[in-house]
Amino acid sequence: MPCSPMDDSPDNPGAASPPKPVQGRDPWAALQRHTAARIALGRAGASQRTVSVLDFRLAHARARDAVHASLDLPALARQFAQHGLDAELLATAVSDKAGYLLRPDLGRRLDDASRERLRDLAARWGRRDLAIVISDGLAAQSVARHAVETVTRLVASLGADGWTVYPLLLVPFGRVKLQDEIGFLLGARHSLMLLGERPGLGAPDSLGAYFTHRPRPECTDADRNCISNIRPAGLPPAAAAGKLARLLTESARRGTSGVALKDSGGGAASLS
Numbered sequence: 001m002p003c004s005p006m007d008d009s010p011d012n013p014g015a016a017s018p019p020k021p022v023q024g025r026d027p028w029a030a031l032q033r034h035t036a037a038r039i040a041l042g043r044a045g046a047s048q049r050t051v052s053v054l055d056f057r058l059a060h061a062r063a064r065d066a067v068h069a070s071l072d073l074p075a076l077a078r079q080f081a082q083h084g085l086d087a088e089l090l091a092t093a094v095s096d097k098a099g100y101l102l103r104p105d106l107g108r109r110l111d112d113a114s115r116e117r118l119r120d121l122a123a124r125w126g127r128r129d130l131a132i133v134i135s136d137g138l139a140a141q142s143v144a145r146h147a148v149e150t151v152t153r154l155v156a157s158l159g160a161d162g163w164t165v166y167p168l169l170l171v172p173f174g175r176v177k178l179q180d181e182i183g184f185l186l187g188a189r190h191s192l193m194l195l196g197e198r199p200g201l202g203a204p205d206s207l208g209a210y211f212t213h214r215p216r217p218e219c220t221d222a223d224r225n226c227i228s229n230i231r232p233a234g235l236p237p238a239a240a241a242g243k244l245a246r247l248l249t250e251s252a253r254r255g256t257s258g259v260a261l262k263d264s265g266g267g268a269a270s271l272s
Contacts (some may be wrong), residue, residue: 079148110171151168190208
């Protein structure tokens with residue numbers, strides 16, 4: 001039987017109907033000041049407005065730029081030195097951004113030279129409470145903008161409570177699991193990894209922080225805790241440092257991390 005033209009009469013309730021014009025003020029518009037999410041964009045007929053399309057393309061371009069940006073690690077080390085924090089530069093098994101994006105597994109381990117160097121440094125430094133690893137990840141600008149304030153505040157807070165911290169370890173092209181190998185080689189009680197998060201549209205500068213109690217190669221993501229969206233428009237660095245200090249302290253007291261340790265949202269963490 002030949003197909004008949006679509007019947008868009010009122011007698012056919014499944015038929016497509018043209019969009020209805022928005023009457024009055026968009027009820028979502030009042031919520032725009034609370035979020036950078038794309039709400040209350042409006043429309044021009046059945047299409048998006050030109051300004052909304054251009055804004056989306058700009059955000060997408062910024063996200064792509066963030067992924068491919070490079071981080072000046074020597075300059076970052078100098079900034080930390082101004083705050084009295086020493087830093088060591090190491091390398092993963094990745095040598096460039098293209099390799100980093102295509103081979104995540106190589107960003108999870110040190111290259112041979114850095115592994116041997118870290119063993120030598122471990123013998124010199126002795127065992128300490130916390131190893132902090134910093135990498136560009138997928139958004140170098142997030143590290144350049146927020147890592148110094150986050151780390152200096154965190155180290156000051158933990159130091160006041162008697163924690164011992166290794167010199168900072170700056171490693172380009174690192175993945176989250178890299179903290180397991182570094183923490184294990186050092187014999188650290190905790191490892192903490194800070195790196196740029198995968199950029200979102202409108203959020204190309206978010207810093208992520210992951211920590212693990214008793215890091216070792218067999219650790220999985222279930223063994224670590226994460227604080228994400230560290231940036232002024234998300235969780236400001238000062239607040240992130242305070243939350244990390246509380247969680248790390250509770251992790252040390254309970255001797256655990258990961259899914260067994262929950263943030264209550266207040267001043268203390270709790271077991272799930």
